Amino acid sequence: MSKKIKLVVIGNGPVGHNFLEYLVDSGKADHYQVTVFGEEPLPAYDRVHLTAWFKTQSVDDINMVHDNFYGKNNFTLHIGNKATKIDRENKVVHSESGLEVSYDKIILATGSFPFVPPVPGHERDNIFVYRTIEDLEKITEAAKTAKVGTVIGGGLLGLEAAKAVMDLGLKTHVVEFAPRLMAVQIDGGGGAMLSKKIQDLGVSVHTNKNTQNIGDGNEAVHKMSFADGSELETDIIVFSAGIRPRDELGHSSDLQMGERGGIVINNNTLTSDKDIYAIGEVALWNNKIFGLIAPGNAMAHAAVDHLTGTGTSEFAGADMSTKLKLMGVDVASIGDAHGNTPNSRSYTYVNDREEVYKKIVVSEDDKYLLGAVLIGDAAEYGSLLQFMLNKIELPAEPEGLILPSIDGSSSGIGVDALPDSAQLCSCLNVTKGDIIEAVEAGATDMAAIKSCTKAATGCGGCAALVTQVLNCELEKLGVEVNTDLCEHFAYTRQDLYNIIRIEKIKSFAELLDKHGTGLGCDICKPTAANILASCWNDHVLESNLQGLQDTNDFYMGNMQKDGTYSVVPRIAGGEITPEKLIVLGEVAKEYGLYTKITGGQRIDLFGARVEQLPPIWRKLVDAGFETGHAYGKSLRTVKSCVGSTWCRYGVQDSMGLAITLENRYKGLRSPHKIKFGVSGCTRECAEAQSKDFGIIATENGWNLYVCGNGGMKPRHADLFASDLDDKLLIQYIDRICMFYVRTADRLQRTSVWMDNMEGGLEYLKSVIIDDKLGLAAELEQEMLNVVDTYQCEWKTTIDDPEKMKRFTHFINSDKADNNVIFTTEREQIRPAFAGEKSLAIEVK
Amino acid sequence: MTNQKQWQDICKTGEILPNIGVCALFEGQQVAIFKIADSSGTEQLFAINNYCPFSESNTISRGLVGSLAGKIVVASPLYKQHFDLSTGICLEDSTVSLDIYPVRIEGDTVQLAA
Ligand code: SRM
Ligand SMILES: Cc1cc2nc3c(=O)[nH]c(=O)nc-3n(C[C@H](O)[C@H](O)[C@H](O)COP(=O)(O)OP(=O)(O)OC[C@H]3O[C@@H](n4cnc5c(N)ncnc54)[C@H](O)[C@@H]3O)c2cc1C
Ligand code: SF4
Ligand code: FES
Numbered sequence: 001m002s003k004k005i006k007l008v009v010i011g012n013g014p015v016g017h018n019f020l021e022y023l024v025d026s027g028k029a030d031h032y033q034v035t036v037f038g039e040e041p042l043p044a045y046d047r048v049h050l051t052a053w054f055k056t057q058s059v060d061d062i063n064m065v066h067d068n069f070y071g072k073n074n075f076t077l078h079i080g081n082k083a084t085k086i087d088r089e090n091k092v093v094h095s096e097s098g099l100e101v102s103y104d105k106i107i108l109a110t111g112s113f114p115f116v117p118p119v120p121g122h123e124r125d126n127i128f129v130y131r132t133i134e135d136l137e138k139i140t141e142a143a144k145t146a147k148v149g150t151v152i153g154g155g156l157l158g159l160e161a162a163k164a165v166m167d168l169g170l171k172t173h174v175v176e177f178a179p180r181l182m183a184v185q186i187d188g189g190g191g192a193m194l195s196k197k198i199q200d201l202g203v204s205v206h207t208n209k210n211t212q213n214i215g216d217g218n219e220a221v222h223k224m225s226f227a228d229g230s231e232l233e234t235d236i237i238v239f240s241a242g243i244r245p246r247d248e249l250g251h252s253s254d255l256q257m258g259e260r261g262g263i264v265i266n267n268n269t270l271t272s273d274k275d276i277y278a279i280g281e282v283a284l285w286n287n288k289i290f291g292l293i294a295p296g297n298a299m300a301h302a303a304v305d306h307l308t309g310t311g312t313s314e315f316a317g318a319d320m321s322t323k324l325k326l327m328g329v330d331v332a333s334i335g336d337a338h339g340n341t342p343n344s345r346s347y348t349y350v351n352d353r354e355e356v357y358k359k360i361v362v363s364e365d366d367k368y369l370l371g372a373v374l375i376g377d378a379a380e381y382g383s384l385l386q387f388m389l390n391k392i393e394l395p396a397e398p399e400g401l402i403l404p405s406i407d408g409s410s411s412g413i414g415v416d417a418l419p420d421s422a423q424l425c426s427c428l429n430v431t432k433g434d435i436i437e438a439v440e441a442g443a444t445d446m447a448a449i450k451s452c453t454k455a456a457t458g459c460g461g462c463a464a465l466v467t468q469v470l471n472c473e474l475e476k477l478g479v480e481v482n483t484d485l486c487e488h489f490a491y492t493r494q495d496l497y498n499i500i501r502i503e504k505i506k507s508f509a510e511l512l513d514k515h516g517t518g519l520g521c522d523i524c525k526p527t528a529a530n531i532l533a534s535c536w537n538d539h540v541l542e543s544n545l546q547g548l549q550d551t552n553d554f555y556m557g558n559m560q561k562d563g564t565y566s567v568v569p570r571i572a573g574g575e576i577t578p579e580k581l582i583v584l585g586e587v588a589k590e591y592g593l594y595t596k597i598t599g600g601q602r603i604d605l606f607g608a609r610v611e612q613l614p615p616i617w618r619k620l621v622d623a624g625f626e627t628g629h630a631y632g633k634s635l636r637t638v639k640s641c642v643g644s645t646w647c648r649y650g651v652q653d654s655m656g657l658a659i660t661l662e663n664r665y666k667g668l669r670s671p672h673k674i675k676f677g678v679s680g681c682t683r684e685c686a687e688a689q690s691k692d693f694g695i696i697a698t699e700n701g702w703n704l705y706v707c708g709n710g711g712m713k714p715r716h717a718d719l720f721a722s723d724l725d726d727k728l729l730i731q732y733i734d735r736i737c738m739f740y741v742r743t744a745d746r747l748q749r750t751s752v753w754m755d756n757m758e759g760g761l762e763y764l765k766s767v768i769i770d771d772k773l774g775l776a777a778e779l780e781q782e783m784l785n786v787v788d789t790y791q792c793e794w795k796t797t798i799d800d801p802e803k804m805k806r807f808t809h810f811i812n813s814d815k816a817d818n819n820v821i822f823t824t825e826r827e828q829i830r831p832a833f834a835g836e837k838s839l840a841i842e843v844k
Numbered sequence: 845m846t847n848q849k850q851w852q853d854i855c856k857t858g859e860i861l862p863n864i865g866v867c868a869l870f871e872g873q874q875v876a877i878f879k880i881a882d883s884s885g886t887e888q889l890f891a892i893n894n895y896c897p898f899s900e901s902n903t904i905s906r907g908l909v910g911s912l913a914g915k916i917v918v919a920s921p922l923y924k925q926h927f928d929l930s931t932g933i934c935l936e937d938s939t940v941s942l943d944i945y946p947v948r949i950e951g952d953t954v955q956l957a958a
Contacts, residue, residue: 487912513883519863521910522919522926547863551906551921559921563901809902811855811866811877819895819902834900 004033007307008093008103010083010249012038014047015280015296016109017064022301024073028308034075035101037093039082040132043070048293048427048458051164053136055703055719056682056689086253088273105275107303108263110246112281112291116239121214126221127237130161139238143168146235148220150174152211154181158240159326162203165238166327167722169700172203173232175224177241179208185322185333189348190373193357197329197376200355206232243291245282258284267314268306269299277303290318293458294426301429319389319426323374323381323461325762330378335388336361336371344370347399351376358402360384367393374402382424382465390422415468424466427458432469439473446470447755467758485746486523488516493671493746497531506536507544526550527746530633533669534741535782537789539796541803552631555610555807556793562820562831565613567593567605568630569620570666573640573658573678574601583623591616594828600637600675602628607829609816614807617794626666626792633747634669635676638662639687643680643697650680652697657726658686661695664730667790668737668783671744671753675710689717692750693733701725704732706764709751718754718761721769731780735768738779849946849957857952862887865905865918867894870956875945876905877954878929880916888916890929891947891956896920897940904942 009016016036023029038044046062053062070077078095085094086106093101114129116122126146128139143149149165151158154176166172174181180191181198195205210227217223220233250263256272258264262284269277279299281291290296295318305311323332339346343364350357356376362369369387374380380402387394387401395401418424420433430453438452446463449470450456456463483492491499496511505511508528512520520528529548532538538545540553552558557565569584584603588595591612593605608616617627629635638661641647643654658678665674677688678695687710688694694705700723708717721732744753757763766772797803809817821837822829854868854877862881867874874894881887894904899922907918912935917926926935932942946957 488910509883519880519882519909519911519916521912521917522908522924525908525910543861547861548908550908551903554906559903559906561899561901561922563899563903563906563922805859809867810869810874811859813869815869817874817902819900 005031006102006104007032007034007107008083008101008105009034009036009107009109010093011109011111011246011280011282012036012040012044012077012079013109013111013280014044014064014293015111015300016107017044018297019107019109019279019300019303020069020073020075022304023308024069026304026308026310028310029073031308034073035093035103036070036075036077037081037083037095038077038079040134041080042133043077043079045133047131050130050133050136051160053133054140054164054167056684057140059133061716083249086249086276088253088276091275103275105307106277108249108271108276108278108282109280109300110249110282112243112245112289114239115242115244117211117241119211119214121222122239124214124222126235127214127239129239130157130164136164139164139236140168142236143170146170146221148173148234149236149238150224150232150234151238151240153240153242154178154205154207155184155240155242156182156322156324156326158238159198161238161240162198163327165236166201166203170236173234174198174203174205175209175211175226175232176205176207177210181205181207182331182333185337186331186373186375187338187359189350189359190331190333190337190357190375193350193355193375194326194329194331197355198327201327203327243281243289245284245289247282250278250282258287262289265299265315267302267316269303269315270306277307279303285315286317288317290320292318292320292322294318294429295320297427297429319385321385321388321426323378330374330376332372332374332378332381334372334381334385335369337373339371341370347402349399349402349404351404360398360402362394362398366398369394369398372402379464382462386418386422386424386465390419392417415465415472418469424469425453425455425458425462427462428454430455430462430466435466435469436473439470439477443470444474445756447752450755463760464758485527486521488512488518488520488524491515493527493531494743496528497534497742500528500531501535506532506538508532508548509544520548522550523746526553529553530669530671534786537667537669537786539791540793541797541806546806555613556627556631556797557608557613558631560606560831563817564607564609564820564831566630567608567613567616567620568598568602568628569625570628570662571602572662572666573638573655575640575655575659580623580625583620583625587616587619590619592822592829594830598630600630601639602637604630607822607831609809609820610806611808611814611816614798614804618798621792621795621798627794629666629793632669633672634667635662635665635674638665638676638678639691640678641680641685643678647680649683650697651699652680652702654678654680654686654695654697657695657702660726661693661730661733664787665733665737667793668741668786670737670741672747672749674737674740674750690714691717693717693736695729698723702729704729706736706761707750707754709749711749713751715751715755720761720765732768734783735776735779736764738782739764739767739775741782742779851948851950851955851957853950854954854956857949857954860954863909865907865909867902867905868956870945871958874902874905875956876907876918877947877956878905878909878918880909880929889947889949889954890916891945892918892927892929892932893942893944895942896922896925897942898923898925 044064049062082096114131149170150173151162152175154174162174213225217233221235224232245262256264263278265283280296299315302315305313321334339361346361348359359373361371372384422432434453455466484490525548588605598604638658640658644650675691676693677686677691679686679688680697690708690710694717696703702724703722704720705717706720709715821832823832860879865876865878876894878890894902907921909918915928932944934940
């Protein structure tokens, strides 16, 4: 191959990084010798989700660099090293540390910096901006000794900063120069509704305030004085008054600049120098700076296409529509939100009770959508955006698009009407055509769509729409996703659940008789048993239920490879007395069982033959043990750390909570197993974020994380709610558990359930926290029923001679299975390998 | 004498519950016996070798029974292969089959023959 082209990328923010990802995708990366300069001490992280840093104060959740991306592709990355000069004559880039790197081509992706207006006093201590992880670290540190925090600027980022300040426990103020919040994106009515909702949350909003001086305060660190003569005292100040391009390298190297800054680019993102491209927030296109990630990514694409010649995309401006959640309030702005188009018409819907404001702006003839504002409920965002972007003709009475439908059906767009070129996911630039392609290649659920197209993995705003397209395409392709449980039931698990619950069905025979065919099988029988247990919680060995149980549930132990079973008593939270520990040791010794500490903080005794199970459990139950349900699709373990009781860092009693939770939910039969973790502080020694339910102590209570998974496809749990007290925590978990039981597929862990849930986390929150479906009380009642009817399955069994009859290997002999043969390894038993026991097999 | 089966008593009919297998020790071999009942209450007995060749363990009697495409089957409890109870043939791999045994009810007693 000919000599490599020397490419220097300046700036390692999201756009600079995505440029490199696209370069790799183009297949031409190995034609370039790539050097990257990043001023920040960390490699690229996802600034859009900067606020998520507060969750764990770790960069892990927002880190954009995975799988040794730079090393693997032989890209040289200099972080914490700012590029200080571009010598265009000699084609060399100089850096702060003194490096000199010669180049053939440069990509400038230096982004922007927060603008701090030159108000007297702005250089005082305890005044911050909100742009980098270092900024957040400083704010967090300062908040420790502060009581009041003020954000200057009531735009999108200002409100996000205000939320962070509030979450740090400070009394929070937002000061805005304009007469309303988010003046750029939303109209007066929307701004008023937004102010109201935000004030409801305890944040004070001050509009029409022009800050003239910041000086010493009396009660607090600073005193802010405004043009109207009023004053505000505050301990910390965060400026969020707009951004300015980081264009100093363009200046010093004489590239063509905009009048008010920004490096001028053309549709190929080339600057006035044909060897230098500029992308992201530093670039000025058509006299505009684009302060969002999607246009930056589109520029990065265009740059790769032009540089490598592998594509033809050009940057042609970008739609600045946005949808976000600010302090839990849905806010969306589309197109011409202010109705500036001459002769446009608008329709507005205001609901003061629900605090919802919706407006659409349409063309003079009512045919096309020009813009919209949605506050408090942005469910229509996806379809409205498509109406506008694709110039789809509106229905006869366009106001119907934002009026609540009385029957609960959604008006909105038929996704079928969208052209293939319709961009569904703007963050990752995924079109309807891309989704169709993925479906044709075999994707049948959202999880697959996400992993092969990346759609809905950015802000998530497009998830509902993408799901609709997915379903519609599946239907069309006749890939009839057969959701029937099995040949005996033409129903999904969810259908069966509803049937059983509503018709109060108590046995499989009745279910089969009314709704199924044939004799049933090893799929529908355990599923029915599981649902019957979730609903009515009768003992697994009741005469009409026992024949449905998989062998693990039937013998209340996990069958091992040789037909023996494991014995796992519950050790709630992993806490065990020495006395009980001794009992376990004695039992294991007496029956010659293999003993191991499990990955779930308890002890597993392996190698028990069926006929040994009852005497083993008799001893365990007498010593106070209960079944651990290691065999059931049910609550497994609640992993815990010692927490504040012993640990010097613990802020809550994680051990106590873990035991309470384990005892509450033990015995709940669910679509798949459920695991919990409870950590006593943010160090997270219980690894709670890898569990279905993860609970992490905070100074003020508990943060609840949901739908994590270890296992085959690990998934970090999502933060569901913060600073809950015990009561609310349990209430939410009750509801989520029962909602999962109600709506998940067979053998679907909560992680996959979440990945496939239309509307995702926000939807789950609306059902659980806002009680959108009016189900909360019912779900709680159902859980209460399960809790109240708990019994230790083993205890009930060994007390019932009828049930005990099953625990023999032979119906007509007391002999043991002669094919169960152990040998010894590391002083304990293990099943003999085939060769080691060939003799035994002959007597089969 | 060659066609004459040698029936051997195994257990009382009541000891075998509908749709739940048991294992009998029969002439040194392990035999799984199932009493399949359908919704009309009709009962049918099946006897099949208890040894699962896939897991190499004596576990067939602990499998779940049911029907698949009209055949009455048992699913091996470890790796879930299905065996046709009438022929012993494995549905997933017809080269594998289990021995089946004549089984009957004589009075209130279940009997097996070789
Ligand atoms: C015993 C144990 C391994 C050990 O020696 O430590 C174990 C053993 C088994 N695991 Fe596990 N898992 C054990 C902890 C885990 C953990 C760790 C944890 O819980 O913190 C995980 C990952 C966390 C998670 O679940 O998200 C784990 C992920 C799995 C999976 C993958 C689940 C997934 O969603 O991807 C399976 C397969 C399945 O359930 O479909 C599985 C299945 C199994 C089964 C039941 C397989 C089987 O059907 O025979 C194993 C038999 C258990 C037995 O005989 O008692 N086991 N398994 C651990 C028992 C914990 C306990 O006290 O109950
Ligand atoms: C709190 C917050 C929330 C946001 N939310 C959203 C949102 O919801 N949706 C959305 O679309 N956008 C959002 N944004 C905006 C989005 O983050 C930006 O559009 C995006 O980060 C721009 O990427 P960039 O790579 O162009 O610039 P930047 O992210 O600014 O990255 C530029 C990088 O280059 C470095 N650099 C600068 N000069 C040099 C030099 N001379 N040498 C070496 N390195 C240099 C900088 O230190 C920086 O790391 C948000 C921004 C913030 C701060
Ligand atoms: S999570 Fe925190 S409280 Fe618990 S053991 Fe670890 S450091 Fe201690
Ligand atoms: S639009 Fe943001 S993730 Fe798709």
